[in-house]
Amino acid sequence: MSKYWSDKVKNIEPYVPGEQPKDRKFxxxxxxxxxxxxxxxxxxAITKATxxxxxxxxxxxxxxxxxxxxxxxxxxxSQVFLGNGSDEVLxxxxxxxxxxxxxxxxxxxxxxxxxxxxxxxGVNYRTIPLDNEFNxxxxxxxxxxxxxxFANPNAPTGKALPLKDIRTILEKNAGRVVIVDExxxxxxxxxxxxxxxxxxxxxxxxxxxKSRALAGLRVGFAMGNKDLIExxxxxxxxxxxxxxxxxxxxxxxxxxxxxxxxxxxRGRIVQTRERVTKKLLDLGFRVxxxxxxxVFISHPAIKGLQLFEKLREKGILVRHFNKPGIENYLxxxxxxxxxxxxFCEKIKEILEMFD
Amino acid sequence: MSKYWSDKVKNIEPYVPGEQPKDRKFxxxxxxxxxxxxxxxxxxAITKATxxxxxxxxxxxxxxxxxxxxxxxxxxxSQVFLGNGSDEVLxxxxxxxxxxxxxxxxxxxxxxxxxxxxxxxGVNYRTIPLDNEFNxxxxxxxxxxxxxxFANPNAPTGKALPLKDIRTILEKNAGRVVIVDExxxxxxxxxxxxxxxxxxxxxxxxxxxKSRALAGLRVGFAMGNKDLIExxxxxxxxxxxxxxxxxxxxxxxxxxxxxxxxxxxRGRIVQTRERVTKKLLDLGFRVxxxxxxxVFISHPAIKGLQLFEKLREKGILVRHFNKPGIENYLxxxxxxxxxxxxFCEKIKEILEMFD
Numbered sequence: 235m236s237k238y239w240s241d242k243v244k245n246i247e248p249y250v251p252g253e254q255p256k257d258r259k260f261x262x263x264x265x266x267x268x269x270x271x272x273x274x275x276x277x278x279a280i281t282k283a284t285x286x287x288x289x290x291x292x293x294x295x296x297x298x299x300x301x302x303x304x305x306x307x308x309x310x311x312s313q314v315f316l317g318n319g320s321d322e323v324l325x326x327x328x329x330x331x332x333x334x335x336x337x338x339x340x341x342x343x344x345x346x347x348x349x350x351x352x353x354x355x356g357v358n359y360r361t362i363p364l365d366n367e368f369n370x371x372x373x374x375x376x377x378x379x380x381x382x383x384f385a386n387p388n389a390p391t392g393k394a395l396p397l398k399d400i401r402t403i404l405e406k407n408a409g410r411v412v413i414v415d416e417x418x419x420x421x422x423x424x425x426x427x428x429x430x431x432x433x434x435x436x437x438x439x440x441x442x443x444k445s446r447a448l449a450g451l452r453v454g455f456a457m458g459n460k461d462l463i464e465x466x467x468x469x470x471x472x473x474x475x476x477x478x479x480x481x482x483x484x485x486x487x488x489x490x491x492x493x494x495x496x497x498x499x500r501g502r503i504v505q506t507r508e509r510v511t512k513k514l515l516d517l518g519f520r521v522x523x524x525x526x527x528x529v530f531i532s533h534p535a536i537k538g539l540q541l542f543e544k545l546r547e548k549g550i551l552v553r554h555f556n557k558p559g560i561e562n563y564l565x566x567x568x569x570x571x572x573x574x575x576x577f578c579e580k581i582k583e584i585l586e587m588f589d
Numbered sequence: 590m591s592k593y594w595s596d597k598v599k600n601i602e603p604y605v606p607g608e609q610p611k612d613r614k615f616x617x618x619x620x621x622x623x624x625x626x627x628x629x630x631x632x633x634a635i636t637k638a639t640x641x642x643x644x645x646x647x648x649x650x651x652x653x654x655x656x657x658x659x660x661x662x663x664x665x666x667s668q669v670f671l672g673n674g675s676d677e678v679l680x681x682x683x684x685x686x687x688x689x690x691x692x693x694x695x696x697x698x699x700x701x702x703x704x705x706x707x708x709x710x711g712v713n714y715r716t717i718p719l720d721n722e723f724n725x726x727x728x729x730x731x732x733x734x735x736x737x738x739f740a741n742p743n744a745p746t747g748k749a750l751p752l753k754d755i756r757t758i759l760e761k762n763a764g765r766v767v768i769v770d771e772x773x774x775x776x777x778x779x780x781x782x783x784x785x786x787x788x789x790x791x792x793x794x795x796x797x798x799k800s801r802a803l804a805g806l807r808v809g810f811a812m813g814n815k816d817l818i819e820x821x822x823x824x825x826x827x828x829x830x831x832x833x834x835x836x837x838x839x840x841x842x843x844x845x846x847x848x849x850x851x852x853x854x855r856g857r858i859v860q861t862r863e864r865v866t867k868k869l870l871d872l873g874f875r876v877x878x879x880x881x882x883x884v885f886i887s888h889p890a891i892k893g894l895q896l897f898e899k900l901r902e903k904g905i906l907v908r909h910f911n912k913p914g915i916e917n918y919l920x921x922x923x924x925x926x927x928x929x930x931x932f933c934e935k936i937k938e939i940l941e942m943f944d
Contacts, residue, residue, distance in 0.1 A: 238816070242688070243684070243823045249830060254648055262645070270644065272641075291620055291805060318673055321829040322829040350826075354684070354828065448643055449643075452834040459591075461594075468603050471605070471705075474676040475604060475676060477677075481806070
């Protein structure tokens, strides 16, 4: 604590990202990274961009990447906003669409960064309790003058809302922005991008960190009505004109273009997830039905934190959230088949200790 | 304008960066980029980092790069904060050290982003008028309860304050944070980094974009007392856990380490600046004494905007600010000797038209 800190900085509880181990070698199933490498076309594009031109600022508009994204999603480039990971895009959205004192609503169990964004920008928030199956009761969102944000599929539960429910939320909240965080949508969710031209209050945010295996490159983007996108641009241009460097811009463009590789790796992850789910169910776990690249699991014989620690001892990192209602769950990212085989073996060993 | 925008976004005037031309080939002297390529060691480090590991998140703390910077400046790693360009670091500083309604003071003519940061975060600001020689009257800063920010050397004037004046400002403003923006310091200014261990309210912010020829990589950093740095970390971790991608982290580290190349290119730029200054003086220009990689110039025979337009027609981009007191000045980045030779020739041709 310093006497020079602003009140907000004094009072805020910042987000804590999953551990990035530096010393010991772990099987890393804790931050929902993709177990497969980025497309070789991405790596080639970055290599090509690594040269003298790095002395020049990047294109602040990221025009070429926006064109590529717009074409891919059948939108106009003016409907696309680029950011330094979807986290930055989410943060800018809180500043662009909510005044201090406004209220934004989100599920009680969801990406824990939402309440941090609300706090740092002075936006009030209200949370909607989930049912025992981690379903989101839609009616909770039907408040005309409040904003809405939710992850679809939700994190860390992995559960997805169908498109018709999202349509209902949009219809019932026409007065305020509805933000759908689709970081994990490529692993089995239904994207709401197709509703963008119908609802001018819909902002869809996504990332290349998960399904495109580029967590290390920091690229996310928002899609929505061009006026919403202009609002985000106004925020960006009041904070940092160039949020994406030349290498990220070059690599991201190829990542979007290489649809074949994208489909191959996300397909593999979905298959592995289904196999792991079956094995965990056989071992007596409760496994929430996942549409993401992770599973959310609990076991009647062992506490969440204890299982987390035992796995860590055995060289496997997963994520535990010390939060009421989910304290006995672990979020386990889907790795390669080999990694998940090892994970299941270690789980078995641990469970035998608790028999 | 959209009904969904927040009040701040409705009312703000975002910063407008210098043009990045996409179609026509220009001699680009408008955004203070370095005319020389980045160190080959930087390019090699980026190439080495371009691989499978891009699927993993970067180190959110940037530990290795912070260690390198700390060693270079003779500080502790806990005294270094990394950001996506110095613009992001500046923006985070406004949020970390000022409450809405607090006042920050800066020179009337300076980096025009400061007033944008103040506006977006609801901080009041007061500006200190400069004298006719663009000197900053120190007494303007001596207000015990207001924060202070200034660029040293100043932009777009290029004038530097000596270290003893900065010490005086720090002594007279012990109650609030004093931010010294040293984006251009490597071209002849005196860095205030050596005062950090003496003044716990001093934050020095700098960038790799100018003297290290890496505008395209987006790396800036702040140095100061560890409590100030912790405040910045709290802001960062409330907005975006990973602001620097793996490639930027890898490249930046080598940029700091390759001191030999750094000294070579900044030396060359300083020499070119001195030669250009002399030529422009001979052509009847007023040239403000520059300690940066640009010159700030005006000519009695031609208006600033007109000269800007004539140069553009001839394929040279410079920067004109349509702002009272400097509307007849142009900011001209120092390019290679060849580029500046061409620039001086074209200037001569234009002046002959106005004789």
